[in-house]
Amino acid sequence: MAKTGWGFFSKRRRGPVGHVALSLSMDRLALVVRPTDGRPVRAYERAAGADVGATLQSLVREADAVGMDCEWVLEPGAYSLQQVDKPAVPPAEWVQALRWKVRDLIGFPIDDAVMNAFEVPGLDSRGRPPTLYLAVARKDELRPRIAQIEASGLQLSSIGISDLAWAEAVRTLSPGDDSQAALVIDARGGTMLAMRENTLFVARRFEFDGDDQRVLREPQAGRTERLFERIALELQRTLDYFDRTHQRPPPRRLLLLSGLEGLEGLGASLRNSLGLDVQSVSPESAWPELSALPEAARVRVAALSAVAMGAGRA
Structure with missing residues (x-):
């Protein structure tokens, strides 16, 4: 820190x-x-x-x-x-x-x-x-x-x-020298990190808008999928920036950390849409x-x- x-x-x-x-x-x-x-x-x-x-x-x-x-x-x-x-x-x-x-x-x-x-x-x-x-x-x-x-x-x-x-938490939960990403979801949005050799290279943030907040309060199949697509888009932008700026292979491993209820299926959605190895840990x-x-x-x-x-x- x-x-x-x-x-x-x-x-x-x-x-x-x-x-x-x-x-x-x-x-x-x-x-x-x-x-x-x-x-x-x-x-x-x-x-x-x-x-x-x-x-x-x-x-x-x-x-x-x-x-x-x-x-x-x-x-x-x-x-x-x-x-x-x-x-x-x-x-x-x-x-x-x-x-x-x-x-x-x-x-x-x-x-x-x-x-x-x-x-x-x-x-x-x-x-x-x-x-x-x-x-x-x-x-x-x-x-x-x-x-x-x-x-x-x-x-x-x-x-x-x-x-x-x-970043300190990710080093403990998912150690390794290869490139990896982490996505931390909270009530207001998401924090996206890209790391390599246990070092933080990229940190980006996106915020949930009013529509996103309504989906979180009242999950429905179609609307939840659109929220997942938006999260995937924000994550892909982070991975693209890492690749473009640091000229390293983008992370293929994602540590998913969600402090919210009602986001079941997000990991599978990100795995399918981005081809990432999505890991959830306790x-x-x-x-x-x-x-x-x-x-x-x-x-x-x-x-x-x-x-x-x-x-x-x-």
Whole structure:
């Protein structure tokens, strides 16, 4: 996970009593707790309720996580991901060097932007300029959440993004050096990753529109098939981009992770339409703490387990 460059973390903290990976949205809270005293890892998910801050405080107390270091993993809607040319400066100076470039890519003043960057591998070896992924969020939207996290008793130590959290999860769930893709479906849309040699090369996102949301609420054979076709089209665009940009064979293996009910048949549809080897896995096989959650929630929280297990071990 890329954990520097956001500009919120300058003070040194005492040694942690444990590590927490947290996701926080208007409708759901989830956290995975890894104590440092030998107690087992635990996973939780709750509806956010009318007062997100109060729900988080209650959940942190229930998890006995007060005082633990916390990585907050931003949901896709909380940041944008831009691909930009890599500046010719040391990594610690990437963000500052790119601030002027991002002015025309975001819809708010640059002074309200907070950013982090990570490298897109392999392009320079193929005669193309090396590039970075630049994650951009709005300070004014993060600050209220940061206040809620600190008020809950957690010690916010880093902010991550869901794309990198899911890449970490894929490395555990489907290891291998060959090219592979992953598709993570959530209530708002899908995150598509293309990886090779356990490294993230491409990350793309698509959002469900109103018609898609209606199909998910009220599945019907014909409409569900059209939704599957749209998902296949978005996935094919990602595979084509990987092939065109990185000049490597596109992935033929797809790890499908759906945190939604009602999408039975999606794997078979993608297998038939794209000729992919579609694999579905049980995240609890890698992270037993997820077994305590409902089946769909195990997928939704899997990336947090990957983050929590890697926290403090770099």
